[in-house]
Amino acid sequence: MTHKHEIKYCPRCSKTFECKVGNIPACQCSAPKLSYEERIYIESKYTDCLCKNCLEALQFEYKLVRNHVFRF
Numbered sequence: 001m002t003h004k005h006e007i008k009y010c011p012r013c014s015k016t017f018e019c020k021v022g023n024i025p026a027c028q029c030s031a032p033k034l035s036y037e038e039r040i041y042i043e044s045k046y047t048d049c050l051c052k053n054c055l056e057a058l059q060f061e062y063k064l065v066r067n068h069v070f071r072f
Contacts (some may be wrong), residue, residue, distance in 0.1 A: 005052040010051040012058075017051040038062045 009015070020027035032055045034042070041062040042055065046071030050058070 008049055010054050011036050011046055012050055012054040015051055015053075017049075019049050020048075030054060032056050032059055034059060037066070039066070 005018055005020050008017050008019045010017060017028060019029075024030060029049060029052065031052050035054070038059050042050070043062050045058070
């Protein structure tokens with residue numbers, strides 16, 4: 001069985017990365033452990049795959065937004 005891999009452009013930073021759509025557990029996008037809320041936040045901004053660095057940056061951005069919104 002061959003796994004489908006493709007070179008993609010990150011829609012956030014425009015850098016290329018290898019998307020392992022045929023083997024998601026081995027894909028770079030599986031490295032950041034995103035919460036459900038973080039996934040929803042990212043999905044509200046982007047509809048395509050993002051590179052690992054941008055996923056991590058958006059994860060951090062979500063935490064900042066959440067802390068700002070829920071701070072009393």
